[in-house]
Amino acid sequence: MELKGKVVVAQGGGPTAVINQSLVGVALEARKFLQVSRVYGAVHGLTGILEEDFYDLTQETKHNLEQVAKTPSSALLSTRYKPDEKYCREIFKVLKAHDARYFFYIGGNDSSAAVSIINNEAKKSxxxxxxxxxxKTIDNDLVLNDHTPGYGSAARFVAQAFMGANLDNRALPGVYIGVVMGRHAGFLVGASAIAQKYPDDGPHLIYFPEKPFNRKKFLKEVKQVYDKYGRCVVAVSEGIQDDKGVPIATKLCKCIEKDAYGNVQLSSSGSLGDVLASYVRENLPIKRVRSDTFGYLQRSFLGCVSDIDQYEAREVGEKAVQYAIWHNRDGSIAIERTGFYSVDYKLVNLEDIGGKTRLMPDEFINSEANNVTDAFKFYVRPLLGSGLHTPHRIRAPKPGKLLRNGS
Amino acid sequence: MELKGKVVVAQGGGPTAVINQSLVGVALEARKFLQVSRVYGAVHGLTGILEEDFYDLTQETKHNLEQVAKTPSSALLSTRYKPDEKYCREIFKVLKAHDARYFFYIGGNDSSAAVSIINNEAKKSxxxxxxxxxxKTIDNDLVLNDHTPGYGSAARFVAQAFMGANLDNRALPGVYIGVVMGRHAGFLVGASAIAQKYPDDGPHLIYFPEKPFNRKKFLKEVKQVYDKYGRCVVAVSEGIQDDKGVPIATKLCKCIEKDAYGNVQLSSSGSLGDVLASYVRENLPIKRVRSDTFGYLQRSFLGCVSDIDQYEAREVGEKAVQYAIWHNRDGSIAIERTGFYSVDYKLVNLEDIGGKTRLMPDEFINSEANNVTDAFKFYVRPLLGSGLHTPHRIRAPKPGKLLRNGS
Known part of the structure; x- marks a missing residue:
């Protein structure tokens, strides 16, 4: 009893460095099955389905698909449009008209909710x-997953960025504040801790959306680090909140946008970093205070990718096709960690993923809420992949002084 | 008549991805000569000399030096302190007390001026x-050089960043503005043009410090691109100026710092990008407008480096030692381009480098002053090195519409 028809695959939400691995995993795996007549890729997510705007991926070369797999950002293009039930009914009509029998949607928890609605339409009729x-999500905030594809590569970018920023700050001392993506979850900002190679390496302080951010505590901690090392590197999540849950960025910034899901748009402005830097400059006797907002670089920089992340992103695409076609099942693919370091995949219920957000567990954040624990480093390091460069220092002896008598 | 004594090497100014190649080139080459008793590395540039704070690089392992060479940022640490004649006299006293006979200073044009003053002190006595x-300089603004070590790797970062930003902007269309370093010279922002692979790829507009920036012209050009492609990626130099030579960033930003050389500090704020983004948002009917300021990532990101840049940075260090010890000469090492792509090195007068700034020549900027020419692409491409990833697109055919009748 084979279910014959077309496959439709789409990509939703913010791009990642490896989201096309999942797309190509779906396309190449689906192309193996005789009961699959065509593999369609919908352009700009669900919008492409509604508008019948598809690529026929059955007629794409394997060689070009492999090149696309290595390219970051969504090759099918994406959407942030939030579909309601009416919209999903229209989408279902198109899928039915094209004899689509398999639908794969690569995205975050908002996308999983859309899959759920469309699937219910099919069941109803x-x-x-x-x-x-x-x-997929660079924020790593999907429940029931050990981690999500896209996170490892973004985490690698953040780690490498802080390795460089730490070296820069060591060469020309002062306070450096790097603002990292992550609306609710601190997994991405936490990855900056991989830059802490030598005992005095930054980031010396890491602030998470999960723990209330207090400006006085922040200032005190910056001062402590600066007094000890003569410099201070800080990693801050864009999503840090006060003790009432109000994002610090919204308290400071005049122009706040929300996307179609009601998510506050935090990444379009360097103002959080600038304001924290001003705050340090005005309250501590430190002249050199700098801030960077990593922005879009961290999710689509070309040439910074975790091979583990690529591999797993490919596999979740392949597994999705196998669950659907071999096992005739619906759901959401989830990654389980099985060893140090190995993974396997399982299928979980769509309803158990959508609309839920996974946060950093307490055992990953230190008791002062300003750094990660070793448990987090153990968790995150394999995800960054192989071949990670690390900095090296000169450790030659220093000769005696001739004029200053050792002063 | 061999000149026997110590070698002192130091690093000044902003770090680059390959500045330690030059340091290690000096150290390893100098260690070969019998007349060199020691190779000292001064900590924090000239400050380390004044304070007799040296590493004895003669006692560093070759293996660790090779690892340090691959590490970005200044391994000897740096300084932005601007020495006057009195300071240089004190430095000369220390050099003399330590029997230093060879001095190598890795830096930009400000550093070459300091070398000149110290050298004159030696001559006087x-x-x-x-x-x-x-x-070294990521800005590529030293005169008499085809290009400078450090530029190629920073240019590679900028190219890769815009490749990713362009893909991201294509997936989720809107206007994206990326702000790139470069106080006076547009070489670095120009490198973003290497991201223009497919005919509609961004950056669609590039703005240089060399050409007056006019907000109305900017707005008109953004609109033209957006009308054509439904999206627009803009690369802007942090140093863009109005027609009176006033930096746009200083017109907009409240808190402007200057360094010891009187150089305006443009990199400590995301405000230029934010203000340009607001300007587009307020004047054009485009909802999704984003800006990123690349900041310090572009000069010390770990793991993004040009192999050509590494190789040349190593060679300028080696050549410096050879000119000083074999040829008994003073001066500044300069890179000449001899072919496509090959280089050689020459020694030029210190006085001809210090205090001068090289700008983008007119043939590298298009007549509309909003993009580079092919001549610039020909110039810059080899400097980015080998193994540069490029994006790939799906180019499968699109099937006919069933419900919408090709609408």
Missing amino acids: DYEFRAIHIP | DYEFRAIHIP
Whole structure:
């Protein structure tokens, strides 16, 4: 009883460095099955389905697909549009008209909710249809997953950025504040800790959206580090909140946008970094205070990618097709960690993923809420992949002084 | 008549990704000569000399030096202190007390001026002394050089960043503005043009410090691109100026710092990008407008380096030692381009480098002053090195529409 028809695959939400691995995993795996007549890629996510704007990926060369797989950002282009039930009914109509029997949507938890609605439409009209959500998010905030594809590469970018920023700050001392993406979850900002190679390496302080950010505490901690090392590197999540849950960025910034999901747009401005830097400059006797907002670089920089992340992103795409076609099941693919370091995949219920946000567990954040624990480093290091460069220092002896008598 | 004594090497100014190649080039080459008793590395540039704070690099392992060479930022640490004649006299006293006969200073044009003053002190007191300036700057603004070590790797970062930003902007269309370092010279922002792979790839507009920036012209050009492609990626130099030579950043930003050389500090704030983004948002009917300021990432990101840049940075260090010890000459090492792509090195007068700034020649900027020419692409591409990733697109055919009748 094979379910014959087309495969439709789409990409939603913010791009990642490896989201095209999942796309190519779906396309190449689906192309193996005789019951799959075509593999369509919808352009700009669900919008492409509604507008019947598809690529026929059956007619794409394997060689070009492999090149696309290595390219960051969504090759099918993306959307942030939030579909309601009416919109999903229209989408279902198109899928049915094209004899689509398998639907794969690569995205975050908002995308998994859309898959769920479309799947329910199919069930209501007794149309045989398999729908699977394929996880991706640089924030690493999907529940029931050890981690999500896209996170490892973004984490690698953040780690490498802070390695460089730490070296720069050591050469020309002062206070450096780097603002990292992560609306609710601190996994990405936490990855900066991999830059802490030598005992005095930064980031010396890391602030998470999960723990209330207090400006006085921040100032005190910057001063402590500066007094000890003559410099201070700080990693701050864009999503840091006060003790009432109000994002610090919204308290400071005049122009706040929200996306279609009601998510506050925090990444379009360097103002959080600038304001924290001004705060340090005005309250501590430190002249050189700098801030950078990593912005979009961290999710689509070309040439900074974790091989582990690429590999797993490819596999979640392949597994999705296998669950749908071999096992005739719907759901969301999730990554389980099985060893140090190995993973396996399982299928979980769509309803258990959508609308939920996974946060950093307490054992990953230190008791002062200003750094990660070793447990987090153990968790995150394998995800960054192989071949990670690390800095080296000169450790030659220093000769005696001739004029200053050792002063 | 061999000049026997110590070698002192130091690093000044902003770090680069390959400045330690030059340091290690000096150290390893100098260690070969019998007349060199020790190779000292001064900590924090000239400050380390004044304070007799040296590493004895003769006692560093070759293996560790090779690891340090691959590490970005200044391994000897740096300084932005601007020495006057009195300071340089004190420095000369220390050099003399330590029997230093060879001095190598790796830095930009400000550093070459310091080498010149110290060398004049030696001449005045008839102390046999060789002093060579070794070029580095990510801005690529040293005169008499085809290009400078450090530029190629920073240019590679900028190119890769815009490749990613362009893909991101294509997936989720809107206006994206990336602000790139470069106080006076547009070489670094120009490197963003290497991201223009497919005909509609951004950056669609590039703005240089060399050409007056006019906000109305900017707005008109953004609109033209957006009308054509439904999106627009803009690369802006932090140093863009109005027609009176006033930096746009200083017109907009409240808190402007100057360094010891009187150089305006443009990199400590995301405000230029934010203000340009607001300007687009307020004047054009485009909802999604984003800006990133690349900041310190572009000069010390770990793991983004040009192999050509590494190789040349190593060679300028080696050549400096050879000019000083084999040829008994003072001066500044300069890179000449001899082919496509090959280089050689020459020694130029210190006085011809210090205090001068090289700008983008007119043939590298298009007539509309909003993009580079092919001549610039021909110039810059080899400097970015080998193994540069480039993006790939899906180019599969699109099937016909069933419900919308090709609308």
